[in-house]
Amino acid sequence: MRKRMLAKISEYLMTLLVIITLNFFIPRLMPGDPFTFLSSDEGQVTVTYSEEQIAKYKAYYGLDKPILVQYTSYISNLLRGNIGYSIYYNDHVSTIIGKRIRWTISIVIAAIVISSLTGIVLGSLSAWNRNGVLDKGLYTLMMTLSEIPAFLIGIGFLFILAAKLGWFPLAGGMKSFANYSSFADRIMDILHHAFLPVLTLSVVRLGEFYLLARNSMISVLTKDYMRTARAKGLGKMRIIFRHGLKNAMLPIVTRVFLSLGALFGGAILVENVFHYPGVGRLMREAVMVRDYVLVQGIFLLVAITVLTMNLIADIIYRRLDPRVS
Amino acid sequence: MEHSIIRVENLSVCYHADKRGSRAVNNVSFCLDRGGSLGIIGESGSGKTSLAMAMMGLFKKPTRVDGQVYYENTDLNRLSERERNLYRWAKMAIVFQNSLDVLNPVLTVDEQILECLRRHTPLPPREADKKVLRLLKLVGLEAKWSQYYPHQLSGGMRQRVLIAMALSCDPEVLIVDEPTTALDAAAKDEMIKLLARLHKEKKFALIVISHEMQVITRLAGRVMVMYGGYMAEAGLTKDVLKNPMHTYTRGLIHASPSANPYRDLWGIPGEEAGNSSEGCPFYNRCNQKVSDCKTKLPRLAYVGIERRVACNRGGIVTLLTGENIYKSFSFRGKTVKVCDNCRMAIRSGEIVVLIGASGSGKTTLASILAGTLAADRGEVLFEGEKVKGNRAACRKNGIQMVFQDPFTAVNEHLTVRQAVAEPLDILKQGTKEDRIQQVKQALKDVQLPGDDGFISRKCHSLSGGQRQRVALARSLVMEPKLLIADEISSMLDPSTQANILRLLKGLQNAKGFAMLYITHDLALARKIADRVYVMQQGSLIEHGSVPDVLSKQGDGVAALH
Structure with a gap:
């Protein structure tokens, strides 16, 4: 058992190393460099550096050294816990990400909770009424939803619910320069702003959870132990939840954790659509200005998140299913 | 009620x-x-x-x-x-057929039994816990197994858990x-x-x-x-x-x-036939x-x-009954009783073995049953009709007999085709081609080659085992309901004998005819008989299922051992 765990963890570490390496090289394959854009914003008149200045900055950030030297110093810095210093923002990458990450984490977690719970309930309902009107309707709806790309759904919501109806703010994480009369006011404002991003992310993920829950429940319902449970004269609720869902949950729970990783990816799109101040938007900004260090930092964070979630999914599955030991 | x-x-x-x-x-x-x-x-x-x-x-x-x-x-x-x-x-409880999935894989044995008690009995929790352990003990499982998951149990243990669970609410x-x-x-x-x-x-x-x-x-x-x-x-x-x-x-x-x-x-x-009502x-x-x-x-x-x-026919029908059959032969003023008040019944599709020492009258009885020999007294009924002369033997679905000696039972000057088709030719069944087809089928059934070369061979060129099979094929073309086989394997070597017997039993099973098999070989009787009659000096002294009859300690049976 312990041996298997160790093997698993070293497997994850290997994966991480590969990702870090790709993470280092890929931004450097992009055309341009940080100093071309250092002092300009998008759409503004570009103030360019002179050759001399560029050479100076390159030397300052160590970008003039051979790429392998850069790589080794990057790795050794990482090992010391130093993920770097942003060229564009002039601040530690960890500090910048630290400020933005809570926004992303909150919408991602909110979305996963909402989409998984709704998906499980709807999926179970569908499975229980298999081939009924409810099942067919839900199935069609979910299939359609899961085929629409995230940003399109986001834009759709933005157009209708925010721009046309004005129910929700168009952009941002909270009102700018607002004076809140109370803490509750502040929370309400944040929730108000988060609503559309969360809704979009939830809708995007809903289909997946629904289909999974439905399939899982359908296969569980045909199992011999469900017949045994019915023969025992147990109540319907106990049959569905204790006997059915407990078995059907196994694949769903793992998927929740696996999705968390994928949702971070989704968040990048959604945050840009809603101009939400999370890591997703930060990344876009970083890419635009070729801030290698920041891009690397964000990628690293996403990679570690995905890997951690995979690991947790692995562990949780072991915990939930007594047959896997 | x-x-x-x-x-x-x-x-x-x-x-x-x-x-x-x-x-x-x-x-x-x-x-x-x-x-x-x-x-x-x-x-x-x-x-x-x-x-x-x-x-x-x-x-x-x-x-x-x-x-x-x-x-x-x-x-x-x-x-x-x-x-x-x-x-x-x-x-009313049920113990389902044991399968890996019959118990819920994510719940412990304890919980699965306990939930029945909680649902159907007013037992307080502590009593219920005790009852689970009592139930496990009742089916011969130790208390520790209650905390296990179904996949950790062997098939036998799972079966016991299923029984304990089914009995939980009495x-x-x-x-x-x-x-x-x-x-x-x-x-x-x-x-x-x-x-x-x-x-x-x-x-x-x-x-x-x-x-x-x-x-x-x-x-x-x-x-x-x-x-x-x-x-x-x-x-x-x-x-x-x-x-x-x-x-x-x-x-x-x-x-x-x-x-x-x-x-x-x-x-x-x-x-099974399709689902026709x-x-x-x-x-x-x-x-x-x-x-x-x-x-x-x-x-x-x-x-x-x-x-x-x-059953539309009221169950398995009795094909042949022999009632109070007497037969004696006189020779130079000396009378020998060969059949003395013999009664026999053969039901459709069963193998009856008539066993007895040589000279006990088996063949005589068989010949009377087949109608080839007239009894002094008594009557034989085949499907409710009296058996007289060759009436039962000269028709399809009747009685056919295969004899002990394959060399004399088949005319060695006939070709295989002639020998096998002879009854059909006599009855003028169908066209000549039909008959040849039937002959070929019968030869195939008895595992002889059905090609033209073989069927035009003269019977004298065949071995004993082959000739016995030709004799068998000759009976089978008549699709008999009852086949009387009189020591048909006794003149054959053990290997050929085993082949013929397995062949015969296979044919009997596939075609469903009844068989009266006459032998003096006890081991053989044990192997094939549904019922057995023991004959001694003209009398049927015992009859019944093989284990019953052979376990009896009568003189007649003992003599056979």
Whole structure:
């Protein structure tokens, strides 16, 4: 058992190393460099550096050294816990990400909770009424939803619910320069702003959870132990939840954790659509200005998140299913 | 009827009732007394499990269940799901067929038993916990297993847990579905003992479903034979097994290793017919079907006390009876009694062995039965008609005889074709080509080559084994209902003898004719006989099933050993 765990963890570490390496090289394959854009914003008149200045900055950030030297110093810095210093923002990458990450984490977690719970309930309902009107309707709806790309759904919501109806703010994480009369006011404002991003992310993920829950429940319902449970004269609720869902949950729970990783990816799109101040938007900004260090930092964070979630999914599955030991 | 605890009336189960579904159970009725026991036996797919599921009310649409299941006087099928839940497990519990998935894989043994107690009994939690441990002990499991998950148990232990779970609420009726599948011989035996003990102690009414004969014989006082969803036969287990009345029951018994410790096993040939509602469901595989059977569905009818059989012909028919047959030969004023008050009955499709020392009168009796020799007194009836002269032998579906000596039994100057087709030629059956086809088929049946080269060979060029097979083929072209084989293997070497015997038994099983086999070889009788008659000095001194007769210590039998 312990041996298997160790093997698993070293497997994850290997994966991480590969990702870090790709993470280092890929931004450097992009055309341009940080100093071309250092002092300009998008759409503004570009103030360019002179050759001399560029050479100076390159030397300052160590970008003039051979790429392998850069790589080794990057790795050794990482090992010391130093993920770097942003060229564009002039601040530690960890500090910048630290400020933005809570926004992303909150919408991602909110979305996963909402989409998984709704998906499980709807999926179970569908499975229980298999081939009924409810099942067919839900199935069609979910299939359609899961085929629409995230940003399109986001834009759709933005157009209708925010721009046309004005129910929700168009952009941002909270009102700018607002004076809140109370803490509750502040929370309400944040929730108000988060609503559309969360809704979009939830809708995007809903289909997946629904289909999974439905399939899982359908296969569980045909199992011999469900017949045994019915023969025992147990109540319907106990049959569905204790006997059915407990078995059907196994694949769903793992998927929740696996999705968390994928949702971070989704968040990048959604945050840009809603101009939400999370890591997703930060990344876009970083890419635009070729801030290698920041891009690397964000990628690293996403990679570690995905890997951690995979690991947790692995562990949780072991915990939930007594047959896997 | 008053004291019966469970009464099933005209129960039918139809799968996919919405779109011309298939019927798994057809009008099954039975009742079971408090504390009684009933075995249900049949091949897989005969509707046994569907019947149990219907009794527990576990079918959902689109499966349709018709008929009534009375518990005491309540028709369970009329109850709502909620009301029915009060009967499930508390009054009537089931031990499902053991499979990996029969217990919930994510719940411990403890929880799965406990939830029954919580649902159906008012036991306080602590008492319930104790009861779980008591139940496990009752079925021979240690207390520690309660904390295990189903996948951690062996098949035998899982079976025990299933039984403990089923008995948790002290049901009045227990249905046990295939309690011994997937168990090895020792575990099987233990399981049967356990169930027998529990049945005795707990006094529930027991319904055992199994395709294994020994499970039924050891656990059930009465038995019901199911075929294709119909009841084929019902009665006391002992009677049914000793004297099956339905050809299907007999087939099942012949296929059971426990019922046939010495004999070869032979399955029932053929496949179940499609799902036509007309006619007898066993028509395709029955050896005594008549044209009526194709269109008339037999009803389960009483043929004796506590004995019912569903057969248009009233069960296995008696093909041949010999009543009080006397025969003596006089030679130079000396009279020798060869047959002295012999009575014999041969039922359709069975192998009767007539055994006796040389000179005991076996061949004479056989010749009288076949009609080739006239008796001094007594009469022989074949299918209700008197056997006289060659009346029974000179027609199709009659009696045919194969003799001891293959060299004299087949005219060595005839070709194989002539020898085999001779009866057909005499009867002028069909065209010449038809006859040759029949000859070839018969030769194929007896595993001789049917090519033109072989059939034009003269019989004298054949070996003894080949000539005996030619003789056999000659009988088979007449499609006999009764084949009398008089020591047909005694002149052959052991290997050829074994081949011929297996061939003969295989043909008998496939074609379903009855056979009177005459021999002096006890070991052989044991191997092939359904029933045996022992002949000594012109008298039939014993008859019955092989183990019964051979275990008797009479002089006549002893002399054979």
